[in-house]
Amino acid sequence: MTETYGTDFLVRWLTAAAEAVDREADRLTELDSAIGDADHGANLKRGFAAVSETLAKEPPTTPGAVLTTAGRQLISTVGGASGPLYGTLLRRTGKALGDDERVTRAQLADALASGVAAVSQLGGAQAGDKTMLDALGPAVEGLRESFAAGRAAAEEGALATVPLRARKGRASYLGERSVGHQDPGATSSALLFAALDETAGAESPEVPA
Amino acid sequence: MRMLINVPETVVADALRGMAAAHPELTVDVERRVVVRRDAPVAGKVALVSGGGSGHEPLHGGFVGPGMLAAACPGEVFTSPVPDQMVRAAAAVDSGAGVLFVVKNYTGDVLNFDMAAELAEDEGIQVAKVLVDDDVAVTDSLYTAGRRGTGATLFVEKIAGAAAEEGAPLERVEAIARRVNARSRSFGVALSACTTPAKGSPTFDLPEGELELGVGIHGEPGRERRPMMTSREIADFAVHAVVEDLAPAGPVIALVNGMGATPLLELYGFNAEVQRVLGERRVAVARTLVGNYVTSLDMAGCSVTLCEVDEELLRLWDAPVQTPALRWGR
Numbered sequence: 001m002t003e004t005y006g007t008d009f010l011v012r013w014l015t016a017a018a019e020a021v022d023r024e025a026d027r028l029t030e031l032d033s034a035i036g037d038a039d040h041g042a043n044l045k046r047g048f049a050a051v052s053e054t055l056a057k058e059p060p061t062t063p064g065a066v067l068t069t070a071g072r073q074l075i076s077t078v079g080g081a082s083g084p085l086y087g088t089l090l091r092r093t094g095k096a097l098g099d100d101e102r103v104t105r106a107q108l109a110d111a112l113a114s115g116v117a118a119v120s121q122l123g124g125a126q127a128g129d130k131t132m133l134d135a136l137g138p139a140v141e142g143l144r145e146s147f148a149a150g151r152a153a154a155e156e157g158a159l160a161t162v163p164l165r166a167r168k169g170r171a172s173y174l175g176e177r178s179v180g181h182q183d184p185g186a187t188s189s190a191l192l193f194a195a196l197d198e199t200a201g202a203e204s205p206e207v208p209a
Numbered sequence: 210m211r212m213l214i215n216v217p218e219t220v221v222a223d224a225l226r227g228m229a230a231a232h233p234e235l236t237v238d239v240e241r242r243v244v245v246r247r248d249a250p251v252a253g254k255v256a257l258v259s260g261g262g263s264g265h266e267p268l269h270g271g272f273v274g275p276g277m278l279a280a281a282c283p284g285e286v287f288t289s290p291v292p293d294q295m296v297r298a299a300a301a302v303d304s305g306a307g308v309l310f311v312v313k314n315y316t317g318d319v320l321n322f323d324m325a326a327e328l329a330e331d332e333g334i335q336v337a338k339v340l341v342d343d344d345v346a347v348t349d350s351l352y353t354a355g356r357r358g359t360g361a362t363l364f365v366e367k368i369a370g371a372a373a374e375e376g377a378p379l380e381r382v383e384a385i386a387r388r389v390n391a392r393s394r395s396f397g398v399a400l401s402a403c404t405t406p407a408k409g410s411p412t413f414d415l416p417e418g419e420l421e422l423g424v425g426i427h428g429e430p431g432r433e434r435r436p437m438m439t440s441r442e443i444a445d446f447a448v449h450a451v452v453e454d455l456a457p458a459g460p461v462i463a464l465v466n467g468m469g470a471t472p473l474l475e476l477y478g479f480n481a482e483v484q485r486v487l488g489e490r491r492v493a494v495a496r497t498l499v500g501n502y503v504t505s506l507d508m509a510g511c512s513v514t515l516c517e518v519d520e521e522l523l524r525l526w527d528a529p530v531q532t533p534a535l536r537w538g539r
Contacts, residue, residue, distance in 0.1 A: 029407060029408055030408075033408055033412045033413070033428075034413075035429070035430075036427075036429060037262075037287040037405075037412065037427035037428050037429055038287070038405045038407065038408045038412045038428060039285065039286065039287050039288050039405065039407060041407075042217070042285070042407040043285065043288055046285075075291065075292060075324065076291055076292070076293050077291065078288075078291065079262075079284045079285055079288040079289050079290055079291045079317065079321065080262075080284070080285075080288040080289050080317035080321075081289075081315075081316040081317035081320060082317075083289075083291060083317070083320075083321065084292075084317070084320035084321055084324060085320070122320060123316065123320070166353075167353065168316065168353075168354055169316050169354055170315065170316065170354070170425075170427060170429055171429075172353035172354045173346075173347055173353060173354070173357060173425055173429060173432075174429065174430060174432070175353070175432060177430060177432070
């Protein structure tokens, strides 16, 4: 029988994501200072802290509502590019989940795929542009296989941004000089999928840090 | 780290409290991060609303007042404001004549202002947008997020603000703002990186004796690093870059802008070189503004912005303005 996941699972996921972002904020900011403007960690930390606070205070009643609420919260608190982009990712994923009280991993992957498509449309970026999409795209495909595969694909995707030349976002202004640095947005996206895997309690494969 | 702050988390709110105390002619909502001219909404007039990351002061809060912005929304340091701030600002200043959002071309600013425009229109506010993208250092725009918005922001806000103050309707204010942007170009140079409060150390490493050419205003490195140049050489480089791209046929307004940590002594000296190059290139200078207007925290360096003007744009530039950072004519 296929395992299903309820509202509490989604809340635990986003809470774990908030903890991961909080823990890794300095690293994200450090990555951002190399090719961006050194605020990615601080901004996401502020946004995800607001998300876990909101979810604790007014617990939504469906998995979809957890994600739409979280997305709205990110748009209202983060600013920059990552606020609308992550906000849209979660909102669209939540909307795609609909009103179901329990969802399967496959449903979550499908919903995330539409969230990722919305991010791509909003930011006008494609795979290979050295953005969060380089982690999100592979992560969703991996998730169809398992939570651990989603996590591994996200982390590989983030690492794979190192040799790329940025074509979107503030790093794009550096041209060739953006090569050789890991994209902070892809890195934070990998944190989300690591938190998802941890929440699912799956064994995670060894991946290069 | 030597910064005159309490903790990084409160720098923007602290600055807004101080701004409110210094400028009773503004209404400063510290909690919601909106700076509004005291007499807004002004009946029958289009309202200009701008905003962007903090750290570029006096942009944008310093440009709020009669003849320029009706409201500004400051984001976190180098981070665009969120749509909620922009919608509040628009609602606070709209007299029914509509609101023009002045947006600098950065992914975050564009996305948040787009969302805000939709939300404001849902509330019955007529919104138009102008995107400022004047930075010639970004060359291959097809493969980047497009040219950055930098010094021309001041020109757009001043000149379109004057048109709004005269009572021009929204489409006309928008058209003028677009014309100013289309006729403006900038180039920036950094002599040092800046330090964001959140990071506490310079955003990039610039060794003694080197400079970055083609920088933006967010502490991001530029396009190219070279051994330190003289003021004369920098002016030659920057002005050539701007003039080649703009190809002005008529007179220009020149902005010699400091990035935050370069003294006026140096900026005026640099302006002398800028005027020399413009003279050599037979570009007539109608007006010149020298000072720290579009800054990047404590970055040392400067930028040059030229705006080619016609009679109307020059008249609107000369029109009275009364803001914390720019005031003349009344």
